[in-house]
Amino acid sequence: MTTSPTGASTGLGATFHTSPYKTVRDPLPSWDRAQPATWPATTCTLVSGEREAVLVDGLVTEAESLALTDWVVRSGKRLTRVYVTHGHGDHFLGLGATLAAFPGADLVCLPQVAPEAVRQAAPGGRAVWESIFPGQLPAELVAPEPFDGELQVEGRPLHVVDVGRSDTTPTTVVHVPDADLVLSGDVAYDGIHPYLATADAAGRREWLAALDALERLGARRVVTGHRDPGAPDEDAARVLDQTRRYLVDYDEAVAASDSAAELIDRVVARYGHLGNPYTLHMSAAGAFPAASGA
Numbered sequence: 001m002t003t004s005p006t007g008a009s010t011g012l013g014a015t016f017h018t019s020p021y022k023t024v025r026d027p028l029p030s031w032d033r034a035q036p037a038t039w040p041a042t043t044c045t046l047v048s049g050e051r052e053a054v055l056v057d058g059l060v061t062e063a064e065s066l067a068l069t070d071w072v073v074r075s076g077k078r079l080t081r082v083y084v085t086h087g088h089g090d091h092f093l094g095l096g097a098t099l100a101a102f103p104g105a106d107l108v109c110l111p112q113v114a115p116e117a118v119r120q121a122a123p124g125g126r127a128v129w130e131s132i133f134p135g136q137l138p139a140e141l142v143a144p145e146p147f148d149g150e151l152q153v154e155g156r157p158l159h160v161v162d163v164g165r166s167d168t169t170p171t172t173v174v175h176v177p178d179a180d181l182v183l184s185g186d187v188a189y190d191g192i193h194p195y196l197a198t199a200d201a202a203g204r205r206e207w208l209a210a211l212d213a214l215e216r217l218g219a220r221r222v223v224t225g226h227r228d229p230g231a232p233d234e235d236a237a238r239v240l241d242q243t244r245r246y247l248v249d250y251d252e253a254v255a256a257s258d259s260a261a262e263l264i265d266r267v268v269a270r271y272g273h274l275g276n277p278y279t280l281h282m283s284a285a286g287a288f289p290a291a292s293g294a
């Protein structure tokens, strides 16, 4: 936030909290056990006015959710709401601690995002997350409730936009005009392999269209839900370009490959520098389900 010399608020500011890569249990058979398989680093954003704030997305394990809560408390702002961009539980299941620290805050998503989010918090979803992070989940998982999409901080708008399919469907982004910023959730990735396990060729085309929709918002900065902690900046052109190029190259690599292993080799040849190679193994297992154990 910037404050004019008279003390009047001139807009909203944004601060970012990134939870680092974390080890996952029981990786796919294709994974080389010589190094730990990891979950991608995950970013949450606090959009703040003078006194109040809205948090966009949370985390999943108890320890990282407590660290996130501490970070929000230390901001000194009163949290009024937490907005969840999409239905993947790694972005909200652990938010109970944050909501307990701010009893006035609610946890919301667009109505079309709610069904998947609720499934991930239900016993079946919990079992899946427990298998990835055994003994690390909070006792109670939470899920967002549908709301009308009107998001604001101290009367200043945050625009919620459903951009359709990306790494799940639907996925949404948050445009903060005051900060010239879009919070992309999982629509764009920054320095990390995108999760393509559920995106077939048609899905990848829809994902590219979602990136176009994000770009049309015209913000100079994009901060992604999975962002390498060493990401150099928030430059929208760089981030969108990188995600777009990866999707196009991945598409070509799938077409040219006969197995998950071959696909992984092709993608690593070009994108070996990206974070969380385990995501690529999950994607390749989705592209070649029968060969995922090969």
Ligand SMILES: [Zn+2]
Residues within 6 Å of the ligand: 088, 090, 091, 186, 225, 226
């Ligand atoms: Zn995610």
